[in-house]
Amino acid sequence: MKKRNSSLVVELSYPDLVINVGKVTLGEENRKKLQKAQKEQEKIKVMQAVCALLNSGGGVVRMEMANKEEHPVEMGLDLEESLRELIGLSDLQAFFETKQQGRCFSIFVKSWSSDLFPGDSSIKSRICSLRSSLYLRSGTSVLLTDSREALDFLKTKKRNAKSSSGEEPSSKHIRVIPQGLCKSDPVFPVFQRDRFEYGEVLPFPESQFVEFKLFTKHVLTYVENIIPNYISAFANTRGGYLFIGVHDKSKKVLGCVKENVDPDSLRNRIERAIYKLPYVHFCQSSCGINFTLKILDVFAKGELYSYACVIRVEPFCCAVFSEAPGSWMVEGKHVCSLTTEEWVDRMTDTDPGVGEKDLSWLCNDFESQLSLDNGPPLSRPVYSKKGLEHKKNLQQVLFSGLVPSEHLRYTPEPLWEELSSQHEGLEELMKKEISPFSRGIFILSRSWAVDLDLQEKRGVICDALLIAQDSPPILYTILGEQDAEGHDYSTRTAFTLKQKLVNMGGYTGKVCVVTKVLYLNPESTPESLEGPGSPIDYPESYNLADTQQMEVLLQSLVIVLLGFRSFLSDQLGCEVFNLLTAQQYEIFSKNLRKNRELFIHGLPGSGKTIMAMKTMEKISNVFYCDADKILYISENQPLRNFLSKKEICNAVTRKTFMNRNFENIQHIIIDEAQNFRTEDGDWYEKAKEITQRKKDHPGILWIFLDYFQTSHLDCSGLPPLSAQYPREELTRVIRNADPIANFLHTTMQHIIRNPPFNIPPESLEMLREAEWAQGVRGTLKIKKDLSLKQIVTFVADTCKCFFERGYSLNDIAVLVSTAREVDTYKHELLKAMRKKRVVRFSDACDMSNDHIVLDSIRRFSGLERNIVFGIHPRAAEPDISNNILLCLSSRAKQHLYILW
Template sequence: MKMSHRSLVVELSCPDLVINVGKVTLGDQSRNELQETQRDHEKAKVIQAACALLNSGGGVIRLEMANEDEYPMKMGKDLACSLRELIQSSYFPAFFEFKQQGRSFYIFVKSWSNDALAEDSSVKPHICSLNSSLYSTSCSYVLPMDSREALQFLKKKKNDAKHSLISETETSPLSGISKADHHNTSESNPAYKVFQMKSLKHGDILPFSQSQSIEFEQFNTTDIEQHIINLIPRYVSAFANTGGGYLFIGVDENSRKVLGCSKEKVDLKSLESVIEGAISNLPLVHFCSSQPKMEYSTRIINVFKREELYGYLCVIKVEPFCCVVFSEDPKSWMVNEKNVCRLTAGKWVDMLTDTDPELISELAEAFESQLSLSHRPPLCRPVYSKKGLEHKADLQQRLFPDPVPSDHLRYTPESLWQELVSEHEGLEELIHRQMRPFSQGILIFSRSWAVDLNLQEKEGVLCDALLIAQNSPPILYTILGEQEAGGQDYCNSTAFTLKQKLVNLGGYTGKLCVMAKVLHLSAESNTESMEGAVCLISYPRSYTLVDTQQAEALLQALVIVLLSFRSLLSDQLGCEVLDLLTAQQYALFSKNLRKNRELFVHGLPGSGKTIMAMKIMEKIRNVFHCGTDRILYICENQPLRNFISNKNICEAVTRKTFMKKDFKHIQHIIVDEAQNFRKEDGDWYEKARTITQRTNVCPGILWIFLDYFQTCHLDESGLPPLSEQNSKEELTRVVRNAEPIVNFLLEEMQAIRNSPPDNIPSEYLRMLLEAEWARGIQGYLKIEEDLTREKIVTYVANTCKALFAKGYSEKDVAVLVSTSREVERYKHELLRAMRKKRILQLSDACDASGDHIVLDSVRRFSGLERNIVFGIHPSTPETAISHNFLVCLASRAKQHLYILWRSV
């Protein structure tokens, strides 16, 4: 982002993005009477605000009428034409609507989405831009690229860079450029011969004409340096982007006569400095790895008149560039927090060329797209979920069914509504009174919609309710117990965040606003008093929901807002990808923390316990207004501790560290993989309870995540007996593993259930009967027996090479052995076998997110996952837990599991 436009003000008093552009003259006649500079200045403010809102989720532009007229006025034809030009579409009403209220004129801007663009173009840019600032040459013309042309050009450049390797022996950045293009700047080109000359005569006719690689310009003797500065960006950009070329300054374009510039009017050193400065300021965007500088040469040729030096001819020779040269940063804007900012060339290219990630075939078979970037607002990210799990439409029907019932208004979740009514006398009457105007729709209650949106909870808020009703825009109600300052600000902020996320996260493409309304529940009178409305903008009728289809589209966007989280696919694909919680996981996440301060979460292998632990820590931070230094995450192993620590959402330690320190600053504790804890260093559970219950008035949170099926020891765990775990929840849906791996897990868990170790409560094992999983997800399970150590390492190396040829990489693979001692035994042999296959990256699990193959023990990899897992002789001396050990191993693998047994 670049610096903001100072004359544009982002207002903060409304639950929407409102940009105040100040005074603007309206009406054709009045605008025609303005000076051209004033008219252009006003137009620029409006266009920049419109572009920023189109790229930032939509909103409202507020214009203050500069006219003295009191009657309603049209905006002005030049402004309307500029807005139409901005979106490059004949379907103008899809993005803009207009309304005058008093002396304010409003432009309502819908978020950019290319589904509303003209259908006659197969290339639809992902963001809105007034000007790409990219040029190319065609025949004898230098032409600007519009957004569609720029997108095609950038895609080609990106594809060329992807499929061509730049040789390290090349001394110039011309790799990937065709010989024909390079010929334009070679010695066989007649322009090159002139470029090599030291002198010419005034009036000489150059032996070539303007062409795709040659342009003639004359010196502007009024302001030579400024003229050069104006010429260079478009010509140099065009030549660099289209095979190279020559710019001759001082030649008449029609007659080809050398005219030069009088020596009295130009300073050579200053001229060369101006040229160098202008070219060095051109933005470059690279797709290649070498990232060379743009190459050019400048030649000042003496021009003689009657044997005397008359002046100079300037020639700039531009080499073809491997990637992209802009004349300046594109004219495209976004809202960044409170500022309207111009996009840099690099950011603009990233957004314009942003596409769904390319999943290799096996991942594509396992994952289903829930939200594609195609036809979605610019800030959206792709959303995927495992095939076989609930689609966003299924989740919407499960969480918010029948959003516009034909005969009544539905309150949901019904259980929460009943809780709230029982807790707050008069709430039911208050809500019913507010809902009288609405006969069809859904009212969605939450103890805090702010927390649901990852904002901080506000003290004094009894609940929030979101109304999705027919013939009404969405309305967010905040119900306060007493008259409190800041209630409307809180409601506005929450409604604003909700609207932004519905568009920029949930991908909603319709016209949208969320109204904010504060209600007060008086314990004495049971009547409401509403704070004065702050946002007086009256939205057009098109911003209301008119049918079930619109309501369902909005609620499916809401599902993504509420249930999405950063997928671990992001690290593998190198871009931000979102995943969705299952309905079961969301039910756990939605629990009232104040009523569930201590909770044991029992989850089957691959049910997402660690993901839920991270989500709960984020929620704790918002509900209790505490910093990350007040939340402690405890696990058994260093690799999982490091993984969580890198998320910067808490303080993370191992159990051993926890038992050594006091942690007087900690208020809340999350324990993960607790089945593998031991009491060898003391009673960790009692210590955790003591810390979180220091304050009787407001005790902290203690949630413990565990799975007895993955218990990998026979010692006492320190967990209270199952019968004394008074508050429990279960996660029984396996979401991580492909079906062949799930089937293996089920067999091993059944073996555990048939003959459980002594330290596993038998009543827990009934959870296996509740197991669910996504069926039909392709995967691979291979068990090889009676292999020598040499055959094992060769098998791993050969299999990795074959999988990498299919699109997998080192970051997909984990090689797990029984013990840390085994790691050292296999490390050197495995590295030697891998290097023969040109696979070089191998490390332990302490950096599990790194771009390398992990080699570590099964126990140390507990809680982590990778697409491909090799288990080398996964045995343990304690035969009673051999099946548990295999469950722990297998549950780490998402797509491929290879179990390689060593011959004894």
């Protein structure tokens, strides 16, 4: 269970994490005068706050000087030494700066990152800890591991558990007794006894496997205090014996006189202390600590005189701790300790696929944009498909202009021109504000809050982020009129930006975001508003020193703005982010209020569904609406179910949409619209009526479609191409491996030469603008003239090969032409697959469970799998045979098998 430190207050009125620790005595001479208990209490309070900020993206520790004088003082040698021990570096300025203002003393804390430490990144600690609580036995000593040693130990245990996971289940529970605990050892016969003689000398000394301790006056408390360290150390090493009541030098058995201890109470206290020890498993076992406790009688001259205690500890398969590790994080308004499981998970966290042959495809298909190796503790890995723009290239595309010459650039220029023409005095106000800065970039947005997935604030004309040399990042919020809530909005936005730059964007330098709120009053001179309270006065080291620092920060900003939770996250079992392409971001960043209706034509694999999801999230923030006000419509039920689980909208099929009223809906997103039909009525007119109920404030209607993937010859209900305005195009194909992408290109050219009559030929001209992400290896095999038995045998054999390479059931889809064929192939496939491996088939309505999808090509529209088998991909209407083949082929990310 997590502990909260109630004496540490997280202050929420600043654009940074600020922890107030209360009164602390500062100055070397002042701290020398403190009583030991108070000195230790103050030090722990400060160290917990610092540790929490190191692990949470950085921030400021504030304290009030408990000593009376207000002249500048140093922090105190004991506090400085504790900070050095905490980070493991002698140079405090690598992570800390300090400032004193009157009686207020501040420690500015940079986020933890291991890039400052030399050596192998695989044994660099991912988080900062006050202590590991992980003990090991070394010779006759019990040693507390530091973070590096603990990480090495945990990774070794995790690696050993993984390498032994292929053993038979029964072998995992076989007890292995190492040398030192075997029956031939001299300790074993002694352990078998049930009594000693007072003063008896044991026939063995202390060793790797033996520890002697004497009882003290406070028997139960003493035993309870030594149990955690010694028992965990023996369990983590090779097992051993803890004798209590034996003198370590003379090896004489003395025990604890019987009048001072009750043997039952002693047994209960020891067992309770051992059962309380936290442990973690990397293996499949769930067993606890294996020990044997014996309370032995000690006789003197034939009479019971005292009691001795022996605890035999078996080696533990994974890791045992003396208590929960001492590591802290900020969670909302509280400073909380990590549980043992959380600490181990964060310590051993690695990029997915590292050292795992099962995930080698990840390295083959994707390029790392942000690795966990040297990232901040809360950062997650970021990947982009090979062949797409790297974050450095995206930074140049979105935020170019950081040139050596003296120059400050406004971007995006069209937005700046629009804003300055609409708002009199804005240009003069901003020129005045940024006149001291000569080199950098001024990034405008109608709402930086919306860009950061926060809610928009009414009355904000725009926000602008200044990234300039010799300055910290500054977020300007320009209001139309004075607003008491303007500062809260700006502070919240700047706070989120700073946190995301570090914890999502992976920025490891010293960083802050300063806020400045301005307002334009058309009847008076534009003014700058002072915020409530005193702003944080950051040290100069938080200024961006040169172009290189600015570019690194902007690359983190690229990840913040273009990053989205990857569909790979569920497959890999960990949070992974991908990046939008520049083309996707350009459409996504459009002003929703000026683009309430938009048609987005996207080639197969260009990311239309991702764009639909991101757009719905943006709608929620711009228009202050809950998910039940946003409607997502698809033609097929599986895609509907897939979006429903994202909990960002109300998702229905086109048929359901036509059969129900949607009185609460304000905004509509339509996906795969080329496959819609008018059999139940004019869906387009109904969608327009719903979104235009409020004439003064119409809702959003964005329609995503791809005429190339039209799978029928009926009327789609889409307006004529000339009426699909405004219109945008997604021509960057990012989903498929190279051989599959080449096949798609060829198939689309066939469609252009022989388009179905219900597709406007001019809509297919966008293929000329197509770009294909290159560099991803994959498979395309086309086999013809196969019998039913040959088809199912090929699928079964190929799946078996993929399973042996580490692929899972939910990597695979088997797609047939019609829903009626599903049952036929399911029966035959199950017979063939049972000979290879126990498998499960299901339709595409639930993509999250561990099964092979077996469904029709049409019902799988909009979804994807790594491996796709297409069986007889034909259409009842010959005119759309190429379209059906394209629908099938575009669903495969890596490996495609077309079987005729």
